[in-house]
Amino acid sequence: MKSCSVPGCARKVRARGLCDSHYQRHRRGQTVTTPLRSYGITGCSVDGCAREHAAGGLCYYHWSQARKPSRWRQRTPAEVKEMRQLHSQGVSFEELARRFACAPSTAARICKGWSFREDGREG
Ligand SMILES: [Zn+2]
Ligand SMILES: [Zn+2]
Numbered sequence: 001m002k003s004c005s006v007p008g009c010a011r012k013v014r015a016r017g018l019c020d021s022h023y024q025r026h027r028r029g030q031t032v033t034t035p036l037r038s039y040g041i042t043g044c045s046v047d048g049c050a051r052e053h054a055a056g057g058l059c060y061y062h063w064s065q066a067r068k069p070s071r072w073r074q075r076t077p078a079e080v081k082e083m084r085q086l087h088s089q090g091v092s093f094e095e096l097a098r099r100f101a102c103a104p105s106t107a108a109r110i111c112k113g114w115s116f117r118e119d120g121r122e123g
Helices: 020-027 061-065 078-087 093-100 106-111
Strands: 013-015
Touching: 013 020, 013 106, 020 106, 078 106
Parallel strands: none
Antiparallel strands: none
16 A cells, blocks of 8 residues: 655555545645644643643643633642742743743743642632
8 A cells, every 4th residue: 555655644545645625635735844733742742741632732721721811710639739840940920931832921920929829728
């Protein structure tokens, strides 16, 4: 069985040496070498998150969090603890913001204890 001529693509040839997906791209005049996103994503793009991919490169949890304004986001005590721990190890607020899908200012507030007390409650 011949496989698609696009490097890295192992799908079955449909026409002109291309698989179904790549052939359709070719017909639409799109470049065939950019990765087929909908096939490549299997998990959330947030570091350390093992949830299944839902939308926009994120799991449903991070995707829904990313859509909410930061003040609506509730951090669990475990997240707050982890954030503060990482911060104490020298992880920047920008990096924390990326990992926890929030704004750097939110990460800073949490790490400085402005948003959460030690028990994790807001206030
Ligand atoms: Zn292909
Ligand atoms: Zn996630």
